[in-house]
Amino acid sequence: MGAVxxxxxxxxxxxxxxxxxxxxxxxxPGQPLPAERQLAEQWGVARMxxxxxxxxxxxxxxxxxxxxxxxxxxxxxxxxxxQLGSFADxxxxxxxxxxxxxxxxxxxxxxxxxxxxxxxxxxxxRALRVRRLRLxxxxxxxxxxxxxxxxxxxxxxxxxxxxxxxxxxxxxxLLPDSGEEAVVxxxxxPHEVGLLDISASRPVLRLVRKALVGERAVEYAEAVFPxxxxxxxxxxxxx
Amino acid sequence: MGAVxxxxxxxxxxxxxxxxxxxxxxxxPGQPLPAERQLAEQWGVARMxxxxxxxxxxxxxxxxxxxxxxxxxxxxxxxxxxQLGSFADxxxxxxxxxxxxxxxxxxxxxxxxxxxxxxxxxxxxRALRVRRLRLxxxxxxxxxxxxxxxxxxxxxxxxxxxxxxxxxxxxxxLLPDSGEEAVVxxxxxPHEVGLLDISASRPVLRLVRKALVGERAVEYAEAVFPxxxxxxxxxxxxx
DNA sequence: ATGGGCTCTTGGTCTAGACCACGGGATGGA
DNA sequence: TCCATCCCGTGGTCTAGACCAAGAGCCCAT
Numbered sequence: 001m002g003a004v005x006x007x008x009x010x011x012x013x014x015x016x017x018x019x020x021x022x023x024x025x026x027x028x029p030g031q032p033l034p035a036e037r038q039l040a041e042q043w044g045v046a047r048m049x050x051x052x053x054x055x056x057x058x059x060x061x062x063x064x065x066x067x068x069x070x071x072x073x074x075x076x077x078x079x080x081x082x083q084l085g086s087f088a089d090x091x092x093x094x095x096x097x098x099x100x101x102x103x104x105x106x107x108x109x110x111x112x113x114x115x116x117x118x119x120x121x122x123x124x125x126r127a128l129r130v131r132r133l134r135l136x137x138x139x140x141x142x143x144x145x146x147x148x149x150x151x152x153x154x155x156x157x158x159x160x161x162x163x164x165x166x167x168x169x170x171x172x173x174l175l176p177d178s179g180e181e182a183v184v185x186x187x188x189x190p191h192e193v194g195l196l197d198i199s200a201s202r203p204v205l206r207l208v209r210k211a212l213v214g215e216r217a218v219e220y221a222e223a224v225f226p227x228x229x230x231x232x233x234x235x236x237x238x239x
Numbered sequence: 240m241g242a243v244x245x246x247x248x249x250x251x252x253x254x255x256x257x258x259x260x261x262x263x264x265x266x267x268p269g270q271p272l273p274a275e276r277q278l279a280e281q282w283g284v285a286r287m288x289x290x291x292x293x294x295x296x297x298x299x300x301x302x303x304x305x306x307x308x309x310x311x312x313x314x315x316x317x318x319x320x321x322q323l324g325s326f327a328d329x330x331x332x333x334x335x336x337x338x339x340x341x342x343x344x345x346x347x348x349x350x351x352x353x354x355x356x357x358x359x360x361x362x363x364x365r366a367l368r369v370r371r372l373r374l375x376x377x378x379x380x381x382x383x384x385x386x387x388x389x390x391x392x393x394x395x396x397x398x399x400x401x402x403x404x405x406x407x408x409x410x411x412x413l414l415p416d417s418g419e420e421a422v423v424x425x426x427x428x429p430h431e432v433g434l435l436d437i438s439a440s441r442p443v444l445r446l447v448r449k450a451l452v453g454e455r456a457v458e459y460a461e462a463v464f465p466x467x468x469x470x471x472x473x474x475x476x477x478x
Numbered sequence: 479a480t481g482g483g484c485t486c487t488t489g490g491t492c493t494a495g496a497c498c499a500c501g502g503g504a505t506g507g508a
Numbered sequence: 509t510c511c512a513t514c515c516c517g518t519g520g521t522c523t524a525g526a527c528c529a530a531g532a533g534c535c536c537a538t
Contacts, residue, residue: 035488046523067489068531179475185424185442185466203424203442227424234473236418285493306519307500
């Protein structure tokens with residue numbers, strides 16, 4: 001079939017990538033592209049060249065390669081505006097059903113130094129670590145890891161984790177009233193790729209929250225958000 | 240020389256990537272890895288396989304491939320904490336020399352709808368667009384694009400752009416006192432790659448600021464930060 | 479019905495080459 | 509001394525195959 005018409009000087013895999021992008025955008029999410037071998041023959045090109053083009057589309061987040069099945073158009077991203085401290089509310093505002101999957105809840109025998117420093121854990125005091133996956137309509141939106149001083153939350157059970165931790169904290173007068181949040185971007189760790197159901201080359205937002213009640217450090221939390229699906233929102237302070 | 244010792248079941252390019260990562264970490268920033276052809280021979284492997292390993296290290300941000308020169312270890316990232324609205328101060332706090340390179344300053348004949356909506360531009364009112372590159376010790380840290388209602392800043396000249404725009408605004412009683420900021424992560428556009436001097440596969444933080452003085456919309460700004468070099472920092476509000 | 483295995487299709491890895499395009503240093507002439 | 513040019517080493521692209529491994533559906537034996 002027709003050879004690749006590259007505006008002289010353009011690499012073939014670039015031209016193929018651009019043509020293929022058009023093809024993908026005409027597909028419904030979840031639908032596969034033609035097989036790599038077929039595309040290679042169709043364009044009269046080596047399979048490696050087609051793979052290079054598809055890899056680029058995968059980095060763009062447009063396509064997901066699944067071994068044994070094909071190169072599928074990615075699901076439509078849902079873009080979520082999250083104002084920090086109210087995850088469930090943010091999800092509900094988008095008419096999504098917020099759910100939480102507890103992954104882990106227990107004593108962290110060896111917490112990172114940033115955690116012990118911030119929570120002021122010295123002799124004997126232990127850190128409780130909670131890991132949760134937050135979803136909207138079943139789609140993973142955030143992976144959270146939170147540390148508390150264990151003696152502050154003695155009766156926190158697995159059941160409390162499926163709802164808002166902030167309700168639990170509020171009932172005990174531990175609702176944070178100040179602190180700071182830092183945001184960086186990066187690429188996901190391998191284990192995060194699976195839990196968040198994203199591709200390894202798509203960026204993520206990482207957020208670190210240090211929260212206080214008055215002078216007392218209450219919560220150290222790290223959250224990972226797929227960049228495709230989430231936007232973090234902050235009110236500007238008066239100066 | 241020694242064949243690749245892969246923990247049976249591991250792909251060669253993975254094993255090579257991991258060995259190569261160790262090699263890179265022993266290099267000084269800017270120093271090149273051995274040439275691809277040499278590495279391929281050394282490990283008894285095809286050059287394409289070595290290239291696959293190096294591409295992974297490039298995505299990690301550890302290595303930068305330069306056509307005609309080699310695969311060089313990336314410069315040491317400088318990690319900057321930026322509290323919004325005070326870029327120059329943030330840079331100075333890290334003992335860096337903040338500079339600004341004005342790229343463009345003029346009327347935007349066709350501003351995006353989000354801009355005209357926010358700034359309330361109707362009828363003959365026009366938008367002034369400013370593009371600047373912010374650096375610390377000569378290293379690009381942010382690419383900014385800012386829109387103002389043109390009649391609010393009639394005497395803004397190219398000279399004002401090299402310093403803090405906020406000084407200019409403050410002198411005219413236009414210093415923003417409220418607003419909102421949204422943060423997303425993504426990959427850089429091709430033109431951003433060059434200006435920020437990053438590799439195309441490294442994530443960036445994108446920030447959109449809508450700033451007001453009282454009820455009056457003053458500034459719509461978009462900024463792009465290399466994820467390797469910047470961390471955005473926000474104070475937590477009292478609730 | 480149902481479960482297990484077979485087979486076919488798909489992407490994943492890898493090879494051993496080829497030629498192109500860029501950068502930099504050596505070389506030589508003005 | 510200075511500048512243009514050439515050459516060579518580098519990464520960038522591309523080929524035409526090969527085999528491996530995972531998913532999915534078929535078919536048969538239970």
